[in-house]
Structures are given as structure tokens and as C-alpha cells.
Amino acid sequence: MQQKKEIINKLRSSNLRPTKQRILIAKKLFDRKETFHFTAESLNKTVNKKMQKRISLATIYNTVEAFKKAGHIREILTNTSKSYYDTNIKSHHHFYDPDKKKLTDIDYQEVVLKKIPNPPKGKKIKDLEVVISLQKK
Amino acid sequence: MQQKKEIINKLRSSNLRPTKQRILIAKKLFDRKETFHFTAESLNKTVNKKMQKRISLATIYNTVEAFKKAGHIREILTNTSKSYYDTNIKSHHHFYDPDKKKLTDIDYQEVVLKKIPNPPKGKKIKDLEVVISLQKK
DNA sequence: ATTCTAGTTTATAATTATTCTAAACTAGTA
DNA sequence: TACTAGTTTAGAATAATTATAAACTAGAAT
Ligand SMILES: [Mn+2]
Ligand SMILES: [Mn+2]
Ligand SMILES: [Zn+2]
Ligand SMILES: [Zn+2]
Numbered sequence: 010m011q012q013k014k015e016i017i018n019k020l021r022s023s024n025l026r027p028t029k030q031r032i033l034i035a036k037k038l039f040d041r042k043e044t045f046h047f048t049a050e051s052l053n054k055t056v057n058k059k060m061q062k063r064i065s066l067a068t069i070y071n072t073v074e075a076f077k078k079a080g081h082i083r084e085i086l087t088n089t090s091k092s093y094y095d096t097n098i099k100s101h102h103h104f105y106d107p108d109k110k111k112l113t114d115i116d117y118q119e120v121v122l123k124k125i126p127n128p129p130k131g132k133k134i135k136d137l138e139v140v141i142s143l144q145k146k
Numbered sequence: 147m148q149q150k151k152e153i154i155n156k157l158r159s160s161n162l163r164p165t166k167q168r169i170l171i172a173k174k175l176f177d178r179k180e181t182f183h184f185t186a187e188s189l190n191k192t193v194n195k196k197m198q199k200r201i202s203l204a205t206i207y208n209t210v211e212a213f214k215k216a217g218h219i220r221e222i223l224t225n226t227s228k229s230y231y232d233t234n235i236k237s238h239h240h241f242y243d244p245d246k247k248k249l250t251d252i253d254y255q256e257v258v259l260k261k262i263p264n265p266p267k268g269k270k271i272k273d274l275e276v277v278i279s280l281q282k283k
Numbered sequence: 284a285t286t287c288t289a290g291t292t293t294a295t296a297a298t299t300a301t302t303c304t305a306a307a308c309t310a311g312t313a
Numbered sequence: 314t315a316c317t318a319g320t321t322t323a324g325a326a327t328a329a330t331t332a333t334a335a336a337c338t339a340g341a342a343t
Pocket of ligand 4: 239
């Protein structure tokens with residue numbers, strides 16, 4: 010949960026001008042109790058639901074990309090054609106339900122990794138994601 | 147490594163008619179020592195390299211989908227816009243190098259999972275994938 | 284061998300998600 | 314108030330994939 014001032018600070022600290030559009034999008038993303046998962050399409054709907062002035066889809070994409078680069082959201086692996094994002098930027102993992110097309114969080118400590126192979130020379134690990142796909146029982 | 151008869155049997159046992167195209171594609175995929183990762187695009191190139199008669203891209207896509215449904219290949223999670231497939235169908239995990247756009251196998255036993263949350267009611271686990279993204283050191 | 288037909292291949296069009304373009308707009312500073 | 318770099322926007326372009334429907338063929342039946 011974040012108030013307008015905090016949101017503006019968050020934008021400023023990432024070298025993003027606090028425009029009307031970014032503030033509105035940031036509110037929808039960050040001014041709430043629980044983190045959640047979204048796509049560009051779902052965010053576009055959320056943001057433009059019964060709004061007098063709409064935000065263009067290009068701006069939705071631009072802003073999602075900017076927030077991702079700034080580390081305010083992260084992209085989640087799925088096998089779907091569209092990109093999924095997460096307002097939970099703490100390291101954690103996911104169930105993916107292909108029927109509902111929904112991600113669910115799994116706490117980081119639920120997954121323990123034994124030794125993993127060394128990354129190739131000159132490379133280090135940026136990120137480790139576990140995705141558990143579900144199916145009907 | 148599989149010979150032509152084995153390949154035909156593999157196709158037949160999956161209710162796939164052993165057509166010229168499927169046999170040729172199956173040879174490229176399965177008649178080799180090591181498993182490998184590919185995309186529709188890379189497979190299309192491989193299959194149609196200096197070939198007198200080409201196989202259409204539609205058939206590449208159709209066949210990849212058919213082989214996936216039959217369980218002869220599996221799709222791997224990545225954050226790229228194109229789908230990646232694996233001729234290694236044993237349970238295992240991956241490094242992903244976004245610079246080279248290359249997947250590398252990690253043996254299944256390199257990753258150990260502590261208790262994981264129960265899947266939602268009516269759902270069971272279809273698959274668990276670990277993807278480790280790399281970056282320049 | 285010839286005929287038949289369901290399954291398959293193919294060229295091409297359509298779709299979908301995303302990115303690009305470049306003109307209009309605006310936040311923030313001078 | 315004027316300026317400008319950054320931002321937004323509508324719409325075009327791109328890229329991967331899927332759909333369409335006509336031509337072809339594997340394999341069974343005759
Ligand atoms: Mn994805
Ligand atoms: Mn993918
Ligand atoms: Zn999450
Ligand atoms: Zn693999």
C-alpha cells in the first residue's frame with residue numbers, strides 16, 4: 010500500500026517523471042494490500058475501467074517495461090503467449106494453472122536447491138524461477 | 147539415436163502417419179547422440195538446409211505440436227517471444243542465457259525441493275520446471 | 284494394381300501480442 | 314511565460330503462431 014507521495018517518490022527515484030498516466034498505473038499496481046499478477050491486457054482493462062480519460066495501450070506497455078526495468082515489478086515465466094508480471098518482487102515461485110490462466114505464489118522457502126552446476130564462464134546467476142504447472146486431477 | 151524403422155514405429159504408436167515430412171523431421175530431432183533444444187524457426191532452418199524438396203513452415207509447426215502432444219518433445223519455459231522445445235523428455239532443468247538465447251540442461255538431481263504447498267483442490271502437479279537465468283558477470 | 288478416403292501438407296491469410304513511429308503534449312526548469 | 318526533453322498517443326509495423334481450404338498421399342479395401 011502506497012500513497013500518492015510515495016508513488017511519486019518511487020517514480021522520481023527511478024528517473025521516471027511522475028506523469029498522470031504513470032501515477033494512475035502505479036496506484037493500481039502498488040496501492041493495495043496484496044501483490045498480484047497481471048498481463049498488459051489485464052492491466053489495460055483495470056486501468057481503463059470506467060475512466061473518463063483513457064490511457065493508451067502503448068503507454069501501458071511503455072510503463073510496464075519502465076517499471077520492470079526499474080525493478081518495481083518482475084516478469085514471471087509461463088508458457089503462454091502473453092507476458093505475465095508480478096507486483097511481488099521478493100524472490101518466490103509459482104503455481105501456474107493453465108485452465109484459469111492464473112499464477113499463484115509459492116513462498117521462497119518452500120523450495121530448497123541442492124548444489125547447482127556452475128554457470129558457464131563469465132556468467133553469473135541473475136534469477137532462479139520455479140514454475141509448477143497444474144492440471145485437472 | 148534411432149533408425150528409420152524405429153522412427154516409423156514411434157510415429158505409428160502415436161497415431162501419426164509416417165509421412166515423408168514427419169520422418170524427415172523426426173530424424174533431425176531424434177536420430178542423434180545428444181538431445182538438444184530448438185525453436186520452430188531453428189528446426190525449420192535445420193530441416194530445410196540444402197534440401198531439394200522443402201517442408202513448409204506450417205508443417206514444421208503442425209509436427210512440433212503433434213510431437214509435443216505425443217510426448218516426444220517438451221516445451222521449455224523461457225521469457226522469450228518464441229517457444230523453445232527440448233528433445234530431452236526426462237525431467238530436468240535449465241540454464242537460460244539471454245545473450246546467446248541458449249538453454250543448457252541441468253540434471254534433475256541437482257535440484258531438491260523441500261515441501262511444496264498443496265495444489266488447489268481438484269488440481270495435481272503436471273510438471274515442475276526450474277529455470278536459472280544467466281547474466282554477464 | 285486401382286480406387287477410395289481420412290489424414291496430411293501447403294500456400295496463404297488471419298490473428299495476436301508486442302514494438303515502432305512520429306506528431307502532439309506536458310512536467311519541470313529557466 | 315517560454316522552453317525543451319521526456320512522455321503519450323493513434324496508428325502502422327513486426328513477429329510468432331494459428332487458421333483456412335484446396336491439393337496431395339498413406340494405407341486400407343476392392
Ligand atoms: Mn512468458
Ligand atoms: Mn516461452
Ligand atoms: Zn508471484
Ligand atoms: Zn533440456
